[in-house]
Amino acid sequence: MISVRNLSKRYGGRLAVDRLSFEVRPGVVTAFLGPNGAGKSSTLRMMLGLDRPDEGEVLFDGTPYPALRRPLRRVGALLEARAVHGGRSARDHLRWLADSNGIPAVRVGEVLDQVGLADVARRPARGLSLGMAQRLGIAAALLGDPPVLLLDEPANGLDPYGILWIRELVRELADAGRTVFVSSHLMAETALAADELIVIGAGRLLAAGPVSEFVAGGRTLEDAFFGLLAAAADPGDPGPSR
Numbered sequence: 064m065i066s067v068r069n070l071s072k073r074y075g076g077r078l079a080v081d082r083l084s085f086e087v088r089p090g091v092v093t094a095f096l097g098p099n100g101a102g103k104s105s106t107l108r109m110m111l112g113l114d115r116p117d118e119g120e121v122l123f124d125g126t127p128y129p130a131l132r133r134p135l136r137r138v139g140a141l142l143e144a145r146a147v148h149g150g151r152s153a154r155d156h157l158r159w160l161a162d163s164n165g166i167p168a169v170r171v172g173e174v175l176d177q178v179g180l181a182d183v184a185r186r187p188a189r190g191l192s193l194g195m196a197q198r199l200g201i202a203a204a205l206l207g208d209p210p211v212l213l214l215d216e217p218a219n220g221l222d223p224y225g226i227l228w229i230r231e232l233v234r235e236l237a238d239a240g241r242t243v244f245v246s247s248h249l250m251a252e253t254a255l256a257a258d259e260l261i262v263i264g265a266g267r268l269l270a271a272g273p274v275s276e277f278v279a280g281g282r283t284l285e286d287a288f289f290g291l292l293a294a295a296a297d298p299g300d301p302g303p304s305r
């Protein structure tokens with residue numbers, strides 16, 4: 064279980080995350096939706112201890128990320144797929160990560176196979192396409208076989224086969240009891256891939272609940288999303304009927 068409690072972050076004069084609270088349960092795929100600049104990446108960075116909140120906290124089964132021992136074994140994350148040294152091969156990058164987190168070296172071959180990168184694993188990372196770099200980032204997230212996965216736009220750069228692959232992967236991970244939290248901009252894809260939604264706008268929680276409630280009555284998720292944003296921008300607007 065991930066608990067985000069009253070999280071706030073200000074950059075200069077701008078409030079990027081505003082008293083945000085929500086929970087993410089194991090065994091389901093939870094999507095994190097919001098327009099550009101809503102505060103999704105800022106929230107994910109604070110979840111991972113990469114940014115310090117001005118207020119509030121994020122707990123993984125009661126423990127903040129910076130206090131986790133061997134964190135890659137507890138929480139796997141994909142944030143910035145290009146965050147790999149360009150001269151280093153995918154295999155060496157994963158070996159280094161495994162080594163520094165007490166993860167058996169055999170996992171490197173396993174995750175390379177799992178993400179379909181075994182054939183290019185010895186190439187320098189700078190030669191990887193965006194889709195391959197994205198798969199390498201997912202391999203790194205899976206390396207420690209963690210019970211929690213945080214994936215920021217995992218379908219970014221993937222072709223339709225890759226998008227289907229991600230959808231099936233997150234489903235398998237959740238079905239195995241993991242906590243899977245996935246940020247996205249892709250409404251149609253989210254409607255197919257996610258069970259639960261957390262929607263934010265301007266750093267604030269706009270709605271949270273099962274996808275089935277957002278799309279009740281034949282409404283598309285896109286319609287529900289635009290309705291929530293319109294209601295948040297104009298509090299006089301009755302907004303969507305949920």
Ligand SMILES: Nc1ncnc2c1ncn2[C@@H]1O[C@H](COP(=O)(O)OP(=O)(O)OP(=O)(O)O)[C@@H](O)[C@H]1O
Nearest residue numbers: 074075077079097098099100101102103104105106
């Ligand atoms: N390091 C930073 N310094 C200054 N401002 C920042 C920083 N990081 C984020 N912001 C600002 O905080 C707000 C939220 O940004 P954030 O990247 O978290 O949104 P997002 O929902 O992830 O957007 P996107 O969907 O475009 O990735 C934006 O106004 C952004 O400009």
